[in-house]
Amino acid sequence: MDESTLLDKDHEHDPPCTVMKPQSNVDVDTIHALLHNWLKTGFPQDQDDIQKAEHLDKIYRMKLSPSADLEETREHPRSAARLCKSLRDVLPVISGFKHALEKELELAENRLKNMTLMCGIALLSDDLLSIIFDHVVEKEKSRDRAALILSGVNRRFRSLALSTSSLWSTIRGAAKYSASMQKKNSMFLDRSGAFPLNVTFDVNSRKNLDANVSRFMKDLLPHSDRWKEFHLVFGGGKTCVYRFFECLEKLGFHRLHLPNLERLSISCNFFVQSWFDDDLETYLCWSAPNLRSLELKDFTIDLSKHTSLTHISIAMHTDRFSFEWIRRLEGLPYLQSLYIGLNCSMSKLSTNIGVTLSSISHLSLYIFVASRISHHKILSSLSCPNLEHLSIELSVDRTLYVSGTAIAYVRQCYSSLLGNPTERYPRLSHLQLKVQGTPERENATFGHAISELPLNGPLRITRIAVSYTVALPKMQQADSDGYPPPLKVVIVQSPQPEKLYDWLWEVFNTMSINGVMKQFEHLIIRRKDEVSGTVTPSIIHRDVIFPWLSKEIDQRTTPRREGVPVTRR
16 A cells, blocks of 8 residues: 555545645744744654654564554554654745745845945955955046946945046047037036046047147147147058048147147057058157157157157058158157067068167067068167166968978077177176967977077076967077076966976986076966966976976976986087
8 A cells, every 4th residue: 555545545644734835925923933833842843743654663663463453554554644744745845935045135135235235344444445446447448438327326426436536537539429428528628637648549540630630739738738648540541541640730739738638549450551651750740848658659759859768669551661760769768668569571672770779677579570581680689788677579471381491591580689798788687588370380490590699698587488389599508608698586477388398307416416496486378278378387396396397208208307307428
């Protein structure tokens, strides 16, 4: 006889207990009262059920006597089945209460978060909250939009935002300078008070360009003494460039005096191989005695008028770029940081330019490798006697891989840049090398064939970073000409860093033989996932480098190395 059959008979003998069904609107108080009652009565059975359960357990332990009543004997399983169903009916009740509790808990956690945030902000002083506003807005791409959002949170935020002038210091204009944009700029100019301005004008259309430039510049001209940054972005082709500067000249705005301008950025975001001419330098003749940072893309200005510059970034995509402009960098006595991106073949560079940049301490080079000879001329001409940080990034033309000359061209670039390092970069301490665009099939060869220059002599390099699978110049034993550099940190970032383990062994083995390993600190392996772009770093300290490398190299089925420095043949 199964349980369902037992339950169908004689329910009147033992009526089941009343079970509270779950409700969607059960509140915390109801749940708490129910749970408290359960603690007193012993779960969701009433006292009669508990007593009957105890009676059935007692009968089970004592076993039935031969003289037991037949009907009473039949009733025992029925009673036990009803008690079982009573408990089973509780499960959906518990599930419903659990769902209600989770919902209430989520509301309570949100309430706690909101109250903590509100009370925490309430405890902050206006000065500190204003600083926080600045940091929040600084991280946003659209500073002007972020300022408007902050001012609409509540009454205190609005009052504080309106009194924080820096939030309203971003002024934007465009070739399509609408009435709403002009109204917003007027509001921002008023709210920014005397705070320095960050101005951006985007030229992406020729339609009504003269009228819109005129309105924008006339709005900004009364505040020219507050211009701290000015960004010009051209996206509508070379005609827009000419039209914009012609308009400035007609209005007399091409010779402005900007006493507080510190950063100037001019970017041509269109690609026309023939675009470029020497007259560009005459288009903008602003006087900016405090200009510190200059960022140019396919554009040049007259450097002789801006000798206060400390940072320059220039990127070129056209073969018509005049490399004489680079020679003029020698006339900037305060220049400390320089980035040069040459994404062109430099085929028209006929002679060495011979540039000595005595003041710079940081130099970053991005070179598009397409011609060995032209690169040799410009790269071998750079001399930086006070340079401390050198970063070199090479992008190889795909056609060179087809012809099989890519490795030779890249080797020539490194040879031109790093040749005679003790004379050209005697104070160099940080070196970073990177090659991009390397096909997978070339990885193995690049690990051994890129530049075999000796980095010996009285060099001061303490930090080397390698990206992708590019081998560094080969370390050599000390001789009469010098010794290995006193490295402290080596960084390798690559999707397959194991391809550089042989090179690393040579580096550390040579350093150990020549007695400069004692000051080394650690090796950093940064494995980059090519799909997700995430980087997983690992730090290997000096004391475990040789055992670690030996184990890693052995796993690649190469000849076994011992865990101590040895000279490889």
